[in-house]
Amino acid sequence: MRISTSIYLEICWLGFLLVFGLPFQLNAQLPDSLQISGDSVGAFLNMDATYNRPFLSSEKMPVAVGGYLEANSLYSSEDGVSEGLSFQARRLTLFMSASISNRIKFLSEIEFEDGTKEIAIEFAALDVSFHPLLNFRGGILMNPIGAFNQNHDGPKWEFVERPDVAVSMLPATWSNAGFGLYGKTYSGSWIVGYEAYLTNGFDNTIINNIENKTFLPATKQSESRFEENNSGRAMTNAKIAIKNRNLGEIGFSYMGGAYNKFENEGLKIDDKRGVHVFALDLNTTIKRSDTYITGEMVYAWIQVPSTYTQQFGNHQRGIFIDVVQPVVKQKILGWKDARFNVAARFDFVDWNSGSFSETDLDIGDELWAITPAVSFRPSSQTVFRLNYRYQWQVDLLNNPAAKTASWLFGFSSYF
Amino acid sequence: MKIICQVTLMLAIGLLAACQKTLPFAPEEEDLLDGPVNGLNLEEKAQFLRGDAAFNEVFTIERGLGPIFVANQCASCHPGDGKGSPFVSFIRFGQADTLGNLFLDQGGPQLQHKAIPGFEVEQFPAGAPSAILFAPAVTGLGFLDAVSDEDILQSADPNDQDGDGISGRPHWNQIPDYVDPRDHSLSINGRYITRFGKKAGAYDLLHQTSSAYNQDMGVTSSFESIDPYSGLKLDPEVNIQTINDVVFYLKTLKAPIARNQNDSEVIRGREIFGELGCIKCHLPQLKTGLSPIAAISDKTFYPYTDLLLHDMGPGLDDGYTEGFALSSEWRTPPLWGLGLSTDSQGGNYFLLHDGRARSIEEAIILHGGEAADSRGEFTRLSPSEKKQLIRFLEAL
Structure with a gap:
């Protein structure tokens, strides 16, 4: 396969993002590379979630391990027809991280879904920190x-099911081979972070699948997506x-x-x-009532x-909002x-926005859930949930x- | 805090206790088109479920879809086993008279107007006669399949010998080699009575199903092995067992259940239906012959069709002939389940062979030819009588 010169344009785009991020390096500090979890900026963004996890480590070992397990029972009925009660071992996830040397660290996340039905390396990356605003990840x-x-x-999360927009429109957890840069800085109460990566992408299954809809998660079935x-x-x-x-976090993302x-x-x-995907995410806590709100x-x-x-739409949209x-x-x-806690979630996904070319009537293919x-x-590391x-x-x-x-x-619990 | 905790716990326990009541109720059986006919044995139910799964199978490119096609699953054209919609309408073309289709070498008899990525759709040949068609509901087909040829002929009056202006005739048509004629089927010069499809062009459900896999989805089988795109004979992309399961599924889908039969307006509407002479073609009652499926063997049922071809006049003459069914001739469509059409057509009506009628009343008005007198009678009804007739039709 020949690679076109457009790869260089994409690298230039990464460079642009880097330059764009530099003006924010006001009070940036070097991260403590020996500390696996978190960083020295001391304030977390969603992008830090990969490392913002409990790990078990020993002072004598450069390696830390962790993970989480979640299982649940399910009783559901569709239009009065139920398949009965099921018990589901949804996920067993193992983390392993290591400080390889000063400002070089490694973390991996391996997940077993539904027993061994799906075994996936969701994350396995080397992070090299040159500066808080300039970290390499590959x-x-x-x-x-x-x-x-x-x-x-x-x-x-307070919910057994993952948000529909995240797993049925987007392909969470969506991982790919690639590399790029990320960084973070802060000034007063403000924190700004960026990430910019080039990775492998989707394939034709997003419009050729048994879901009978444009379905980005279909690409996850490809066995070769980490190699080609x-x-x-x-x-x-x-x-x-x-x-x-004081206000919360808002993120704008594109892939x-x-x-x-x-x-x-x-x-x-x-x-x-x-394929072009745009996302807006936010989370905030209303301090007076301690109400946590997050959404995407x-x-x-x-x-x-x-x-x-037309079964396969060219415009999709979705949203979820959690209030805890x-x-x-x-x-x-x-x-x-x-x-x-008491909580509520609202889900909406429209897999096929628009109207039929023959009739101009609205195309459906939508899901709503509360x-x-x-x-x-x-x-804080263990939750029992009734939904x-x-x-x-x-x-x-x-x-x-x-x-x-x-x-x-x-339940779901770190270990 | 203790109180809040206790209230939360009690709420959770209460919700659990009320678990069943928090689950959605099943729709009434009469409001659904899908579901098996009563009386299937365990083995038959298992085959019904296999057929149901195959009917809903989504064909991907790897599975054999296309390269050119109309829809990628049976259920696209028959959502919920009901009628099709404009988004999956299809076009038959190429035959102007009973001498045969002159456009078979240009893609006839059906236009595959969609294509998988990387391929061009089939182009409609200039000058070809054609008709746009909507897929019908597939419920109760096993009953129609089991009606004997003799019973179909009983309703026929091709030369209008009784002088009532109605001259229904069976479609004596050629059948493909892979179709085995039913026991006691009638034949004239190697042609048989075909009964399925808008022009009654298909002999039985095997014929109809194999053609649909091939012409609608571009999927080859041992029965229909020619790929519509290349014109070449290909390995089967769907196996015989799967087609047999789908055929069995179609044979054992229940007949639509009439609703509101005690409603006075429905009762009066039924009388008007008879008074207008609609029942001369939309025959209320038929009976099945003997069938190896006990649930549909020797049964009386109420489809409102005579399975015959009728001349519907120039308004519905699209210029396309199929087999020996002339361009103005259409098989009387069964009216059972008419009132549930909107549940498969997105809340709308798309009636008649090409969905041109957006209401039941409009469909009646568009009747011509042999139905012209009945249509005339309908136009002279009072608004309340029209309403009663529509209520009756919606209750079927």
């Missing part, structure tokens, strides 16, 4: 699109996040590039088609051949920092919605 990266993709650990970039063009990933310690194989053995075999809004534009079926309200914070049954929840945290989820999903034609309700009870 290996298998979690693409910085939205916030959930990088900040997805089960124990951090299907389109031969790097996917650009860029994110900038701004946080005010995109060609997704289909349009050249083979030097011959053009198809038109080049691209995503818009995707996918080039689909006009002669292909602690109601009890006290010592309970010997756990001194135990918490009871999930009230209660959770109990005996400690009730009610979902409406309409088909392409907007025929009467399929209604699904689910009761989920489970």
Whole structure:
């Protein structure tokens, strides 16, 4: 496969982002490379979630390990038909990190989903710090699109299910081989961070899959995606996040590039088609009530051949919003920092925005869901969750919605 | 704080206790088109479920879709086993008269107007006669399949000997080699009575299903092995067992259940339907012959069709002939399930062979030819009588 000169344009784009970030280096400090978790800036953004985890380490060992486990029961019914009660071992995730030398560190995350149905290296990257604003990262990266993709650990959330926009529109957890730069700086209450990576991208399965919709997560099934970039063009990933310690954090992110194989053995075999995803994420805590609010809004534009079926949409959008309200914070049954929370989530995904060319009637293919929840945290690293989820999903034609309700009870805990 | 904790716990326990009531109710059976006919044995139910899965299978490129196609699964054209919509309408072309299709070497008889990435769609040949068609609902087809040829002929009056202006005739048509005629089927000069499709061009559900895999999805089988794109014979992309399962599924889908039958307006509407003479073609009652599937064997059912071709006049004459069904001739569509059409057409009506009628009333008004007298009677009904007739049709 030939690589076009556009790779150099993409590298220039990375350079531009770097230059763009430099003016923010006001009071930046060097990170303490010996400390695996966190950094010396002392304020976390969503982009820090990879390292902002509990690890078990020994002073004599340069390696730290950790992980989390989550399991749940599920009872659901769609339009009055239930498959009964199931117990699900959703995820066993193992982290391992190491300080290799001064300002060089390594972290990996290996996940077993649904037993051994899906085993994935979600993250395995080498980080080299030259300056707080200039860190190199290479290996298998979690693409910085939205916030959930990088900040997805089960124990951090009050809900058993992951947000629909994150897993059914975006492909969380979405990792790819690639490299790039990231950095962070702060001034007073303000913190600014950026990430810019070039990675492998999507493939043709996003418009050729058994979900019968444009479905970005379909690419995750490709066994070769860590060794070969299907389109031969790097996917650009860029994110900038701004946080005010009193107000909260907002992030703007983009990933995109060609997704289909349009050249083979030097011959053009198809038109080049691209996918472009834009995300806005935010999180804040209302200090007076200690109410935590987080959410993500995503818009995707996918080039689909006009002669292909309209089943596969070229515009998608989705959103989720979580509101978490602690109601009890006290010592309970010997756990001194135990918490009871009530929470609610709103999900919306539209896999095919627009209207039919034949009739100008709205295309459906949408999902709405609300999930009230209660959770109990005996400690910050362990959560027991009881969720009730009610979902409406309409088909392409907007025929009467399929209604699904689910009761989920489970736990998720770091170890 | 203790109180809050206790209230939260009690709330959670209460919600758990009310678990069943928090789950969505099943729609009434009569409001659904899908589901098996009553009386299947365990083995038949298993095959029904396999057929259901195959009917809903999404064909990807690797699975054999295309390269040119109309839809990528059976359920795209028949969502919820109901009628199709404009987004999956299809075009038959190439035959102007009963002498045959002159455009078979140019892609006839069906236009595959979609293509997988990297391929061009089929181009419509200039000057070809054509008709736009919408897929029908597929419920109750097993009952229609099991009607004997003799019973179909009983309703026929090709020369209008009774002088009522209705001259329905069966479609005596050629059938492909892979189709085995039913026991006791009738034949004239090697042609059989075909009954499925808008022009009754397909003999049975195997014929209909194999053609649909091939012409609608570009999927080859042992029955229809020619790829519509290349014109070459290809290895089967769907196996015989899968097609047999789909055929069995279609045979054992339940017949639509009529609703609101005790409603006085529906009762009066039924009477008006008879008074207008609609029942001469939309025959309310048929019966099946003997079938190896006990659930549909020797049963009386209410499809509102005679399975015959009728001349519907110049307004519905698209200029396209299929087999020996003339361009103005259309098979009487069953009216059962008519009121549930909107549940598969996105809340809208797209009626008649090409969806041109956006309401039941408009569909009636567009009737011509042999139905012209009935249409005339309809136009002379009072608004309340029209409403009663529509209520009856919606209740089917």
